[in-house]
Amino acid sequence: MSMLFYLAISTMMVFLTVTIHGLGLNLLAHFIRSEEHEERVHHVPKLSRRSLFFTLALVLGLFVLHGLEIWLYAFLFMAVGAIATLETAVYFSTISYAGIGFDDSYIQPAWRLVAGIEGINGLLLLGWSTAFFVTLVTRLGR
Numbered sequence: 001m002s003m004l005f006y007l008a009i010s011t012m013m014v015f016l017t018v019t020i021h022g023l024g025l026n027l028l029a030h031f032i033r034s035e036e037h038e039e040r041v042h043h044v045p046k047l048s049r050r051s052l053f054f055t056l057a058l059v060l061g062l063f064v065l066h067g068l069e070i071w072l073y074a075f076l077f078m079a080v081g082a083i084a085t086l087e088t089a090v091y092f093s094t095i096s097y098a099g100i101g102f103d104d105s106y107i108q109p110a111w112r113l114v115a116g117i118e119g120i121n122g123l124l125l126l127g128w129s130t131a132f133f134v135t136l137v138t139r140l141g142r
Helices: 002-041 049-079 086-096 109-140
Strands: none
Touching: 002 049, 002 109, 049 086, 049 109, 086 109
């Protein structure tokens, strides 16, 4: 297959993961607005136990979003036969997405371009989550 095919698959995955991430952050932002309102109404101190649990829930929500996106890439690699086992696909997708670096021996050579783009995609989405979280923590004064 041509490089354009793999670029098209990569583009589809980037579009899908960015859409999921944007919708997920929007849902978390709604959750934040609701919590802010509750904290104001009930005069909850910024460093209360409730605030701590809220912050932990937010971090968990971000982790779930990234996990979903990693698993989507893993399922893609499995579906096209680029990686033989689910365990290897999830491992490979995780280290690619996080930009940790990977060993190409896990994936069929034809799919390396998709894996490389997953790395760029993951780094951008991790950065987006970091900016979202820092903005939130700054705004809430936590």
